Structures are given as C-alpha cells and as structure tokens.
Amino acid sequence: MAKTWQAPLAAFDAAAARARCLGYRRRILDISQRVGALHAAPAFSCMEMADVIYHGLMRRGNPTEFHDLFLMSKGHGCMTQYVILEELGILASAELERYCTAEGILGAHPDRGNPGIEASTGSLGHGLGIAVGMAYAERLKRSDRQVYVMLSDGELQEGSSWEAAMMAGNLRLDNLNLFLDLNDFSGLERMSETHTAFYPVREKFEAFGWEALAVNGHDAQAVHAAAAARRGQRPFALIGKTVKGRGVAFMENVPIWHYRSPNKEEYAIAIRDLAEVSS
Amino acid sequence: MRNTFAQTFYEAAREDPRLCVVVADISPAGAMDKLRTEFPERFINTGVAEQIMIGMCAGMALRGLKPFAYTIATFALFRPFEFVRDDLCYQNLPVTVVGIGGGVTYSTLGATHHAQEDVAIACAVPNLRVIAPCDPAETRAATRWCIAQEQGPVYLRLGKAGEPDLSSGAADPFEFGKLxxxxxxxxxxxxxxxxxxxxxxxxxxxxxxxxxxxxxxxxxxxxxxxxxxxxxxxxxxxxxxxxxxxxxxxxxxxxxxxxxxxxxxxxxxxxxxxxxxxxxxxxxxxxxxxxxxxxxxxxxxxxxx
Structure with a gap:
C-alpha cells in the first residue's frame, strides 16, 4: 500500500510556532484568572505538538474546518486546542471569554458540536478508540483524510488505550497519527517513579505494529520533521518527551498545577517570566 | 432471533454500504457469515476487546457510517458500559448495540453470562433507546427500524436461538415506541x-x-x-x-x-x-x-x- 500523504518538510516555520505558543500560553494564563481551575500544566505540555498538528500537518478544507481530523483524547488539555482554534478564527474569542460559565459553550473538556471539536472527550482512554474508528471509516470511504489524536501518558494506563493500539496495528491504519504527551505525570505523581513498568513506551507501540518515534515534544521543528518523515503503511506514534507545565518555571513538574489556576501574585510572576519555548 | 437479526442485517447491508458490524470474537451465525465473506471490510472483529468495539463504532458513526456492535449482551453493555455511555450516548451517535442472550438465555454459562440487569441499566442512560423484541418476526421489524434510523444509539436486546413465533396473530404491527x-x-x-x-x-x-x-x-x-x-x-x-x-x-x-x-x-x-x-x-x-x-x-x- 502506498503512503497516503506526506507533510511538506520545508513548509513549517519553527520561529513562527514559538511565537504562537508564547501567545497561547499568555492567553491561557489570562483566562485562568477568571476561573478556579483550567488544567494549565497539561495544556502547556502538549502545546508545541498541538500547534504543529494544526499549523504544520493538517490540511484545511475551507476557512472554518480542516480536511484532516484532530481529537484531543486527553480532554483536559483542551485549553490548548481552544486557543489554537481561536487563533485560527474557528472559535470565537467571545466564547473563550465565557469559558466555563453558564452563558458560554466551552467547558473544561471538549464537547462535540462546538466549533472545531470532533468528539466529546474527557474520560481518559476513549479518544484513541474513536480515532481508530474514524481512521477505519475514512479508509472504507477511500478518503485521503488523516486522523490525528493527542494522548497523555496517564491515559495510556487505561487498558482501553491498548485495545485501541492493538486494533490499529491489526488494521494497519496508515492514516492514524498518535501524538503522545509524555510529560511523566499522571494527576497524582511521577509515573517513572511509581509506575515503572509503564516504560519503555516506544517499544510497546512498535511491538503492536506501529511506527514510533520519540522526540523532544517542545521542539516544534523536531516534532514536525519526525511526523513529516513517517514511513507510512502502519499507524504512527510520535512520542513527545515533554514537561508538565512547560513555560512557567514554578509550574513545571509540580502536580498541583495539573488542575489549579494561579492566584493574582502567581499570575504576575508567570506573565513576567514567560518566554519562548524551544525544547 | 440471532439468525433473523443476521439475515435482516445482511439483506440491508447489501443495499446500504454504510452498514457495518463490529463484533468482539463472537461466531458469525447464519447470514452474518455471508456478510463477512461478501463484504469483509464491513465485518470487523476486534477480538476479545469490547471497549474498542464500542469506540470504533463511535468513530465510524462520526464519519458517516452506520455501525452495529454485536456480541453477548453482558459484553455488549456491561463490559464497555462507560464507552456506550460516553462515546455513543453522550455524543448521541446512531449506533445499535446488539446484546445477544438477554436475561438468563446462556443458561449453562453461569451469571458472568447472564444479562439480568441490562434493561434497567440501559434505560437509565440519556439518549439510549431500548428495544427487546419477543420473537423472530418482531426481531426482523425491530432490526429494520434500527437500520433505518439515524437519530441516536439503540440497545437491541435479543434472545439467542429457537424462540417460538408469538406474534404472527398479532392485532397490531410493530411500531417503535408503541405497545x-x-x-x-x-x-x-x-x-x-x-x-x-x-x-x-x-x-x-x-x-x-x-x-x-x-x-x-x-x-x-x-x-x-x-x-x-x-x-x-x-x-x-x-x-x-x-x-x-x-x-x-x-x-x-x-x-x-x-x-x-x-x-x-x-x-x-x-x-x-x-x-x-x-x-x-x-x-x-x-x-x-x-x-x-x-x-x-x-x-x-x-x-x-
């Protein structure tokens, strides 16, 4: 079977990606001041990978939707998706202003039907299975659509994720692209210390018939290059080594920021110290 | 009932290329085997893995197909329950979950295979319609209704094999939602x-x-x-x-x-x-x-x- 599609290698501007991600982080911190909790740290860890997917990999069908499909399986990372969709003009800024209010449409997990949201996720371990079904349907329809799905390492502890990974390998879904936000933290603790059998990860995907590559998930250029160079004929997993809370020093690798919003003083420090992230 | 379902589904699947069946390691009884032979891409066996059976159905429905999930009732509804709830019902997708052997039909297999609470559980979930036909003829009518509808998820509770005809002298035809x-x-x-x-x-x-x-x-x-x-x-x-x-x-x-x-x-x-x-x-x-x-x-x- 021929490779269905390859991203243009030269078309991705990593400097522009860094600038965009700086803007996304600032926007999320701003919104954090209006709500009690918004999962900032898990949004920051998957940010560069999500930006590469939207800006460097997915093809746009028309101004309001993409030809390819993206699922935020780690639903609690949706703040990243929201600010990217806002920047792309798909999601209205007014909706982000109404985030998590009864007047708005956006909650702390993606809800199908909202602009740019393909599936309702939030319960972990669901997105990959849905993505497998989508990729299979696109194959049946002889469509060239690619399916992209962002998973957290924590949700790979769900058995359902491995049922889906195994099935994707069985079906040799070459139009399925998994991006793994390997930030080493589930909600409670550091997985490499408490759940050591979870590692190694790349080899597990390879054993299930996937093509898998590990890169620095905050290096947009490396993420794009790895995804664009996939060989095809098999499902593809890009394992992005990331830092939970990346971009705000006091949030990095500190579990409380999985959920908590910064207070006024913390917000001021975060905004003051915010800088472009390249690795 | 199982064979009637399979025959009805097979006949419809020959006409509608969007119809697919996703099974979890259950033997393809009756016409299901013909479906598998004639349309191998539309008969998907996830193996002994029910969460991906439901998850795949959700993804396929999101992309315009009409999948039916099909296995023994306990494994169609209980094992992947949260997937039925979140993937199918929360998103209100037109997927039919077929549970074979409702009640204690699997009478020699023990309570692990008895779907004795399925109707109560299924009825509790928003958006999920629940149909339990009484005999093969009613199974045919119910299956046709499930095939034709595009509104949302259905739990179709069937028996297994050898059910007698109860409805040939019925005063009324099958009408969804009506006694x-x-x-x-x-x-x-x-x-x-x-x-x-x-x-x-x-x-x-x-x-x-x-x-x-x-x-x-x-x-x-x-x-x-x-x-x-x-x-x-x-x-x-x-x-x-x-x-x-x-x-x-x-x-x-x-x-x-x-x-x-x-x-x-x-x-x-x-x-x-x-x-x-x-x-x-x-x-x-x-x-x-x-x-x-x-x-x-x-x-x-x-x-x-």
Whole structure:
C-alpha cells in the first residue's frame, strides 16, 4: 500500500510556532484568572505538538474546518486546542471569554458540536478508540483524510488505550497519527517513579505494529520533521518527551498545577517570566 | 432471533454500504457469515476487546457510517458500559448495540453470562433507546427500524436461538415506541417483552375457559416507553400482570407501577421478574427461569390459574 500523504518538510516555520505558543500560553494564563481551575500544566505540555498538528500537518478544507481530523483524547488539555482554534478564527474569542460559565459553550473538556471539536472527550482512554474508528471509516470511504489524536501518558494506563493500539496495528491504519504527551505525570505523581513498568513506551507501540518515534515534544521543528518523515503503511506514534507545565518555571513538574489556576501574585510572576519555548 | 437479526442485517447491508458490524470474537451465525465473506471490510472483529468495539463504532458513526456492535449482551453493555455511555450516548451517535442472550438465555454459562440487569441499566442512560423484541418476526421489524434510523444509539436486546413465533396473530404491527397488542381482551392484560411473552400467551389461554378475557401486549420498546398506552391499559383492564426476564428493580414492572400511581389507577398490578440475586444453577433456559421463580408453573400458581 502506498503512503497516503506526506507533510511538506520545508513548509513549517519553527520561529513562527514559538511565537504562537508564547501567545497561547499568555492567553491561557489570562483566562485562568477568571476561573478556579483550567488544567494549565497539561495544556502547556502538549502545546508545541498541538500547534504543529494544526499549523504544520493538517490540511484545511475551507476557512472554518480542516480536511484532516484532530481529537484531543486527553480532554483536559483542551485549553490548548481552544486557543489554537481561536487563533485560527474557528472559535470565537467571545466564547473563550465565557469559558466555563453558564452563558458560554466551552467547558473544561471538549464537547462535540462546538466549533472545531470532533468528539466529546474527557474520560481518559476513549479518544484513541474513536480515532481508530474514524481512521477505519475514512479508509472504507477511500478518503485521503488523516486522523490525528493527542494522548497523555496517564491515559495510556487505561487498558482501553491498548485495545485501541492493538486494533490499529491489526488494521494497519496508515492514516492514524498518535501524538503522545509524555510529560511523566499522571494527576497524582511521577509515573517513572511509581509506575515503572509503564516504560519503555516506544517499544510497546512498535511491538503492536506501529511506527514510533520519540522526540523532544517542545521542539516544534523536531516534532514536525519526525511526523513529516513517517514511513507510512502502519499507524504512527510520535512520542513527545515533554514537561508538565512547560513555560512557567514554578509550574513545571509540580502536580498541583495539573488542575489549579494561579492566584493574582502567581499570575504576575508567570506573565513576567514567560518566554519562548524551544525544547 | 440471532439468525433473523443476521439475515435482516445482511439483506440491508447489501443495499446500504454504510452498514457495518463490529463484533468482539463472537461466531458469525447464519447470514452474518455471508456478510463477512461478501463484504469483509464491513465485518470487523476486534477480538476479545469490547471497549474498542464500542469506540470504533463511535468513530465510524462520526464519519458517516452506520455501525452495529454485536456480541453477548453482558459484553455488549456491561463490559464497555462507560464507552456506550460516553462515546455513543453522550455524543448521541446512531449506533445499535446488539446484546445477544438477554436475561438468563446462556443458561449453562453461569451469571458472568447472564444479562439480568441490562434493561434497567440501559434505560437509565440519556439518549439510549431500548428495544427487546419477543420473537423472530418482531426481531426482523425491530432490526429494520434500527437500520433505518439515524437519530441516536439503540440497545437491541435479543434472545439467542429457537424462540417460538408469538406474534404472527398479532392485532397490531410493530411500531417503535408503541405497545403492540398480540391479543386483545377486556379483563386481564399481560404486559411483557422478549421471549418471556410465551408465558403470557399461556396465561391468556388458561384464563379464557374461566371467562376471563385477556390482552397480551409486547412492550418491545422499553425506552421511550409508551406511557400513554400503558395508562390506557390500566384504565381499560381490571388486572395487569407484568412479566420480564430481568432484575426486579428498574424495569417494566416499576415503570407500570409508577404510571399507575401518577394516573391514580385503581388497577390490580402483579409483577413477575428474575430475582435480585445471582443464582448458581446450570441447566436448560427453562430450568434457570424456574430457579429464579419465573417458570410458567410458578407464575400461573401465583396468579391462581
């Protein structure tokens, strides 16, 4: 079977990606001041990978939707998706202003039907299975659509994720692209210390018939290059080594920021110290 | 019922390329094997993995296909329950979950294979419609309805094999969401669903020589329940008997009593169901029903017939 599609290698501007991600982080911190909790740290860890997917990999069908499909399986990372969709003009800024209010449409997990949201996720371990079904349907329809799905390492502890990974390998879904936000933290603790059998990860995907590559998930250029160079004929997993809370020093690798919003003083420090992230 | 479902589905799948079946390691009975041979891409076996069976159905429905998930009822609904709830029902996707062997049909396999709470659980989930046909002919009609609809998820509870014809003399055709009178009477009304309705016809037969005219109703659609129809039954009959091969809580019996209370009915209502327990009995289906106190003899005795 021929490779269905390859991203243009030269078309991705990593400097522009860094600038965009700086803007996304600032926007999320701003919104954090209006709500009690918004999962900032898990949004920051998957940010560069999500930006590469939207800006460097997915093809746009028309101004309001993409030809390819993206699922935020780690639903609690949706703040990243929201600010990217806002920047792309798909999601209205007014909706982000109404985030998590009864007047708005956006909650702390993606809800199908909202602009740019393909599936309702939030319960972990669901997105990959849905993505497998989508990729299979696109194959049946002889469509060239690619399916992209962002998973957290924590949700790979769900058995359902491995049922889906195994099935994707069985079906040799070459139009399925998994991006793994390997930030080493589930909600409670550091997985490499408490759940050591979870590692190694790349080899597990390879054993299930996937093509898998590990890169620095905050290096947009490396993420794009790895995804664009996939060989095809098999499902593809890009394992992005990331830092939970990346971009705000006091949030990095500190579990409380999985959920908590910064207070006024913390917000001021975060905004003051915010800088472009390249690795 | 299993073979009728397979034949009906196969006939429709030949016409509609969007129809797919996703099974979890269940042998393709009857025409399902023909489907597998003729349309191998549309017969997907996830293996012994029910969460991906439901997850795949959700993804396929999101991309415009019409998938049916198909396996033994306990593994179609209980094992992947949160996937049925979140992936199918929360997103309101047109996927039919077919549960084979509702109740204690798998009578030699133990309670791990008894779907004795499935109707109560399925009816509790928003957006999920619940259908339990009583015989092969009704299975055909229900399957056709599931194939034609595009509104949202359905739990289709079937028996297995060898169910007798109960509906060929029915007064009404199958209509989704409506009571179906298999027999019209005036004094006693027996409401039920699934193959358990066989007992209802026996009760009606026993009642006749005693001068009691009995209605027998297939309540094939458990959700949305035909509440107006049931209220009318409670008005037009002096005595109502509810039969269900299901747990005693959260099923049709409770619903009929609630409707009776809300409509200030003075009708006498007697409910028969499986017991609220796991039984450790292995044998024929009838023997399992008897162990649950749900045999025709036990029911007739309690009804004093």
């Amino acid at each position: 179906r009178f298999l027999k019209r009477g005036a004094d006693l009304c027996i409401l039920g669903y699934g193959p358990a309705l066989k007992v209802a016809l026996q009760i009606a037969e026993r009642a006749q020589p005693r001068g009691v005219s009995a209605s027998v109703v297939s309540v094939h659609t458990l959700k949305p329940l035909d509440e107006a129809g049931i209220a009318a039954v409670l008005t037009s009959h002096r005595r109502v008997v509810v039969l269900e091969e299901m747990a005693p809580r959260g099923g049709l019996g409770d619903a009929v009593k609630r409707i009776a209370w809300d409509s200030q009915s003075r009708c006498r209502i007697e409910c028969f169901s499986l017991q609220d327990e796991f039984i450790h009995c292995y044998g024929k289906h009838e023997e399992l029903l008897a162990a649950h106190g749900f045999s025709p003899a036990a029911i007739l005795r309690k009804l004093d017939m």
